[in-house]
Amino acid sequence: MIQFLPFDTALFGYRVGKLQLDKAIAKMEAIKDQASTFDLIYVMGKPGLVKMGGWSPISTRVDWVKIIQKTDLDSPDENQDIIQLSEQEASGALSLTDQEQLRELVLSSGQWSRFRQDPLLANQEYEKLYSTWWETIKAQKHRVIVGRKGGDLLGFITFRLLRGRGYVDLFAVRGSEQGKGIGRKLMNRVLQEVHALGFAQIGLSTQKANNRAMNFYKSAGFQPVKETLIAHWRPGLKNSPDIH
Template identity: 70%
Template sequence: MIKFLPFDTSLFGYRVGKLQLGRCLPDLDRVHNQAKNFDLIYVMGKPGLVKLGGWSPISTRVDLVKNIIKSDFIKDSSLHNEVEISEMIISGELSQTDQKDLRELVFTSGQWSRFKQDLLLGNQEYEKLYSTWWETIKEQNHSVIVARISGKLVGFITFKLLRGRGHVDLFAVKGSEQGRGIGRQLMYKVFVKLNSLGFNLIGLSTQKANKRAMEFYKNIGFQPIKETLIAHWRPGLKPQNIN
């Protein structure tokens, strides 16, 4: 029932597992016996089931999809012309300035991450995870679109092809530059690139609590298709309805 996660365990330095809930609650006595071997367990499932099991949620992940249509290729004339949007070649050497700016943007992209929001995580889990995520993106040669103003990186978006559609991994705009349409320009470039490759469906995930992101995706045509409630369970704390 509880799946051991070797990657997270190695990265964080303690035993991590995952409990994916199905249509009904599992045998909770068996779950608790298994849980004794773990320091942290991600409990994931439909909101009603997670709450019924007594686990305290840390976040709600929302999966969204969008069909890319002709109107998505019409550039908004109100967007700032001073912003330069281009695809970054990440297989080569990046300047120290670009490396620093990208690192800041990677961490900005995860500000609403459950690993950032969980105040009980104190082993730099968030920093370790997002640093590793970026390294994986480079190794697997995902597409990276960046935004620059006067040569300085102010935003980026990464995506890959996954099961017949595009999938956005990381997406962020520098705080001081948000609200200027840069995110929309980055996404426009992704739409164009995917269409040129013959793909017209794109998906991504975000946190429901991130109201600004949810509104942004809604405004450009993304539709929510699934919500997953996630709890971070420390096995020493039993669900409230368990004797």
């Protein structure tokens, strides 16, 4: 049945829920009755189940996992004198320049997010969600690695420990600097840090439509382990699917 999401509801200002389709679509009349109390419902599950219900997909989330190899730990550090990597104390005092550049990178890290791709989300949901996500990362003291050229912040990556492995939450390189190896350097640094903490695997998620990210993770040795199709269901709209 539909799970009420208090965080999303409070953040967006309207009632939000989630419908997880694990094995089959059942009790459709009960689902339709419950759905009438929501303004937005995330429908998530295997592609066949979501399409069977008549919902229009917004995105496909791909979950990746990588086993950290020895070659990840001693990879050459190209352009060492050009790009400097360092850990950023995100919860501490930041200069105005760092604050502005980090905010730009945080928002760009979700440019393929379903909250940005959905044209009907026009109440700054994307900006609210990623800004709050960044505040959560700071409050929970996730590790943040940044890449700089001189004093200019060109990229960042955040990670934490989750379910026995490292997990990357946010990862972005400034658009004008992409394709120059900065993302690879940031990821290699995280692999080294996770391994040093005693963990052998790292995971993350991305959107299947993000071809650049998909190719990057594949070339970095990540393996896709799960795909989840996601639709945004608005029961109050006239074009909402008449599920049966």
